[in-house]
Amino acid sequence: MSISNIVKERLARRIAGEISLSNDPGKTMRKWREIFHVSQVTLAEKLGVSPSVISDYESGRRKSPGAKTVKRFVNILLTIDEENGGQIISAFGRLMGVEIPTDIILDIRDFASPVKMDHFCEAINAQPVACEELLEQDVYGYTIIDGGLAMRELSGEAFTKLFEASVQRTLIFTNISTGRLPLVAIRGSQEKPSLIVLHGVRKIDSMVTELARKERILLAVSFIEDIESLIQKLRKLNPLT
Amino acid sequence: MSISNIVKERLARRIAGEISLSNDPGKTMRKWREIFHVSQVTLAEKLGVSPSVISDYESGRRKSPGAKTVKRFVNILLTIDEENGGQIISAFGRLMGVEIPTDIILDIRDFASPVKMDHFCEAINAQPVACEELLEQDVYGYTIIDGGLAMRELSGEAFTKLFEASVQRTLIFTNISTGRLPLVAIRGSQEKPSLIVLHGVRKIDSMVTELARKERILLAVSFIEDIESLIQKLRKLNPLT
DNA sequence: TATATAGTTCAACAATTGCTGTAATGAATA
DNA sequence: TATTCATTACAGCAATTGTTGAACTATATA
Numbered sequence: 121m122s123i124s125n126i127v128k129e130r131l132a133r134r135i136a137g138e139i140s141l142s143n144d145p146g147k148t149m150r151k152w153r154e155i156f157h158v159s160q161v162t163l164a165e166k167l168g169v170s171p172s173v174i175s176d177y178e179s180g181r182r183k184s185p186g187a188k189t190v191k192r193f194v195n196i197l198l199t200i201d202e203e204n205g206g207q208i209i210s211a212f213g214r215l216m217g218v219e220i221p222t223d224i225i226l227d228i229r230d231f232a233s234p235v236k237m238d239h240f241c242e243a244i245n246a247q248p249v250a251c252e253e254l255l256e257q258d259v260y261g262y263t264i265i266d267g268g269l270a271m272r273e274l275s276g277e278a279f280t281k282l283f284e285a286s287v288q289r290t291l292i293f294t295n296i297s298t299g300r301l302p303l304v305a306i307r308g309s310q311e312k313p314s315l316i317v318l319h320g321v322r323k324i325d326s327m328v329t330e331l332a333r334k335e336r337i338l339l340a341v342s343f344i345e346d347i348e349s350l351i352q353k354l355r356k357l358n359p360l361t
Numbered sequence: 362m363s364i365s366n367i368v369k370e371r372l373a374r375r376i377a378g379e380i381s382l383s384n385d386p387g388k389t390m391r392k393w394r395e396i397f398h399v400s401q402v403t404l405a406e407k408l409g410v411s412p413s414v415i416s417d418y419e420s421g422r423r424k425s426p427g428a429k430t431v432k433r434f435v436n437i438l439l440t441i442d443e444e445n446g447g448q449i450i451s452a453f454g455r456l457m458g459v460e461i462p463t464d465i466i467l468d469i470r471d472f473a474s475p476v477k478m479d480h481f482c483e484a485i486n487a488q489p490v491a492c493e494e495l496l497e498q499d500v501y502g503y504t505i506i507d508g509g510l511a512m513r514e515l516s517g518e519a520f521t522k523l524f525e526a527s528v529q530r531t532l533i534f535t536n537i538s539t540g541r542l543p544l545v546a547i548r549g550s551q552e553k554p555s556l557i558v559l560h561g562v563r564k565i566d567s568m569v570t571e572l573a574r575k576e577r578i579l580l581a582v583s584f585i586e587d588i589e590s591l592i593q594k595l596r597k598l599n600p601l602t
Numbered sequence: 603t604a605t606a607t608a609g610t611t612c613a614a615c616a617a618t619t620g621c622t623g624t625a626a627t628g629a630a631t632a
Numbered sequence: 633t634a635t636t637c638a639t640t641a642c643a644g645c646a647a648t649t650g651t652t653g654a655a656c657t658a659t660a661t662a
Contacts, residue, residue, distance in 0.1 A: 126514065130460060137378030140431040159608060170652060175610055182649060186425035189650080190381040219371060219460055273367065400638060411622055416640055423619060430620080
């Protein structure tokens with residue numbers, strides 16, 4: 121069994137588990153479909169059903185998909201990703217050594233080609249607040265984290281793993297008040313993200329900007345309205361085709 | 362969120378995932394019900410349904426349980442275990458740091474009170490082949506591993522974790538040919554099981570017995586017919602009540 | 603502005619689930 | 633051996649799923 125197959129199976133189990141245990145399985149299915157950047161139409165095609173089926177699930181008209189449906193759904197998503205080179209599977213693979221609950225990950229993506237940090241920040245209405253001199257450099261992907269959940273559930277070890285998986289990438293923390301915790305956690309990490317974006321901060325802390333400067337990480341604060349728009353804007357940035 | 366709650370949620374996700382992705386969800390449900398030592402009648406009671414419902418799933422008359430059913434099923438199993446002190450949850454918790462696929466674990470149990478190794482061996486028709494002088498000592502539980510799967514899927518790190526989680530317990534490897542790999546993997550581990558049972562070995566290797574002697578682990582070979590009987594016999598050993 | 607593309611909503615209907623209750627089987631034990 | 637206890641098997645019924653297909657709403661884009 122190849123390493124990527126192991127990652128694939130673990131990811132499959134996690135997605136299936138998350139759907140089955142969700143209070144709103146349809147919403148969770150949508151989340152995963154969107155993480156895999158598959159349209160309802162394409163998904164329906166591959167499943168051999170009409171698009172309305174997918175919509176009915178996601179909108180909650182069908183509330184409790186059967187095990188068979190969940191299985192087919194998960195397998196198709198993973199197959200589609202494999203056909204496209206397995207980018208999403210491998211992005212998750214990097215996070216797998218330590219068990220990071222998938223529900224803290226709101227989105228994850230590798231770019232088709234590098235994106236300049238200033239372009240990235242612009243896209244999500246983010247103001248740099250430390251290490252602005254790095255704005256010309258590139259990032260190769262991003263991970264959006266539910267900061268509140270992460271604060272509560274992630275161990276130090278898991279944080280380290282998250283940073284290691286984010287080299288040359290952007291880490292976006294939503295749902296946080298000051299941004300202290302992630303920046304304290306990062307202190308002294310060997311491997312770390314190139315760009316950290318905070319979203320939903322109430323007040324920007326001088327301690328936080330100082331830490332970012334010490335670690336030489338470009339820190340930015342996004343003023344985009346809500347998390348939904350944040351995800352949408354980034355999806356449109358540098359698509360595969 | 363307490364540590365045991367995190368373990369509980371991870372375990373829930375895994376079980377739910379395993380059921381949904383299984384080719385035979387009913388069979389997987391039965392497996393987990395049995396690991397938690399719950400009868401169909403008790404489970405049905407807690408779920409507020411008739412026992413035939415459980416039977417219909419497990420026998421395959423209902424082939425594809427809905428997400429809601431899976432969720433209720435998993436939650437009830439975990440709740441029942443919590444009411445009994447959470448022994449199974451914590452047994453799995455010890456295995457959680459490294460992601461060990463749950464399907465390599467055929468059964469896992471902590472005893473209500475210590476069991477002498479010779480009594481343990483007798484119950485499963487096992488002949489000691491190394492360190493027989495330890496037969497008077499106690500074990501506090503056991504884990505049955507699908508050896509074939511473990512060989513193929515477990516990393517060295519995961520093996521170490523498995524041994525660490527098995528201190529003062531018995532590790533039973535089924536489905537193996539020589540038993541070399543687990544005993545090589547154990548070499549030099551700080552923490553290790555007290556008793557290793559091999560089941561299904563074709564020929565017993567002098568290298569294997571030597572390794573066991575060096576590590577001072579009682580090694581035994583079980584001649585019980587099949588894995589099913591092995592599981593059954595052990596279930597009857599030193600039950601909770 | 604026409605024309606894709608993505609998604610929603612819903613009527614309709616067969617198949618299956620989710621459930622009860624009862625009868626039957628089997629195994630363990632007083 | 634009679635009596636539990638655990639499980640199976642199944643008839644039967646309401647609710648829901650799984651499915652199609654058509655009509656409809658956005659939102660881009662040529």
